[in-house]
Amino acid sequence: MPPRIRLLFRCASAGLLCLAAACSPPPAVAALPSAAPVQLTPSVSPSPLASDTPLPATSTATAVPSVPVCSPLEGVALEELPEHISNPYNPPPPGSDDPHMGVDLADMRGEERIAYAGLPVHLVLSGRVAGVILDRFPYGNAVLVETSLEDLPAGWAAALQLPTPAPTLETHSSLTCPSGYSPASWDASRRALYLLYAHLQAAPLVQPGESVACGQVIGAIGDSGNALAPHLHLEARLGPAGAQFASLAHYDDTASLEEMENYCTWRISQLFQLIDPFTLLH
Secondary structure: OOHHHHHOOEOOOOOOEOOHHHOOOOOOOOEOOOOOOOOOOOOOOOEEEOOOOOOOOOOOOOOOOOEEEOOOEOOOOHHHHHHHEEEOOOOOOOOOOOOOOOEEEOEEEOOOOEEEOOOEEEOOOOEEEEEEEEEEOOOEEEEEEEEEHHHOOOOHHHHOOOOOOOOOOOOOOOOOOOOOOOOOOOOOOOEEEEEEEEEEOOOOOOOOOOEEOOOOEEEEEEOOOOOOOOEEEEEEEEEEOOOOEOOOOOOOOOOOHHHHHHHHHHHOOOOOEEEOHHHHHO
C-alpha cells in the first residue's frame, strides 16, 4: 500500500487506528531508524518559571507564580520548545478518542528537519509515578506522573485556568470499550495534574509509586508504540488524585481487559480532563 494511503488510516497523536476522515497526520518529518538505546543517568536541572512570564494570548488570567518547571528535552530551553513541535495539540471534543490529545516534540535537525531518536527526556514537574507502560500499543514505552494540586504554589492552578470536574461521564466516541466498562471509583474530591510521556526508546528508568523530581531523566526519545517517527508525545490531564495504572493499551489483540479498561478511563471517561501541555511549559 502506498505511504500516502497508509497514513490515511493511522493517526499520529497517540498512534490510534481510525477512519480516514478522523485522521490528522502531522507535518512531514523524515524518520531515521531508531538508534540503539542510550545509557542514561538521572539528572535534575529545574528552570524556574518567572512570575512575570506571560500566559498564552488566549488567557486572561494573571501570571503564574514562580514554580520549578523543566524542559522535557535535554539541551532545549523552555522558550525553544515551540521550534521542536512536530504535531501540535489539537484536542477532540470531551469524551471522544479522536486526535490529537497531546503535543509531539521531536529532535529535528538540519534543513530537512529529520527526526532523531536518543535525546534524553526529562520530567516537566516533580511528583509520583502513577504508571509505567512497557511497549504497549499505542503509547509504546511510557511514563505517567502525578503532581498533586495541593503541592503547587498558591494561585498556580487558578492562573492556569484548570477545568472544573466534568459533570457527567457522557462519551462521544466510536471506541469500543470492554463490555461492562465503568470508570474507576477514585476520589474526585482531590485532584491532581497527570503528565504522560510516550514513545520512549526503551523501558523507562523509573518505577510505579516512585517519587520523582523536575528535570529527572526518565528515558530517551524513541518511536515505540504507534509512532510514525521518533518523538516525545506529551499529554496533560487533570484527574482524581492518587490514581494508578498498572498499564493501558487498546487497538491490539494482545491487550488485556484491564489494559483496555484503563485506556478507556484515561482517554474518554472524562475523569481525566485534557489540558494543553504548553500551558504548563509557557
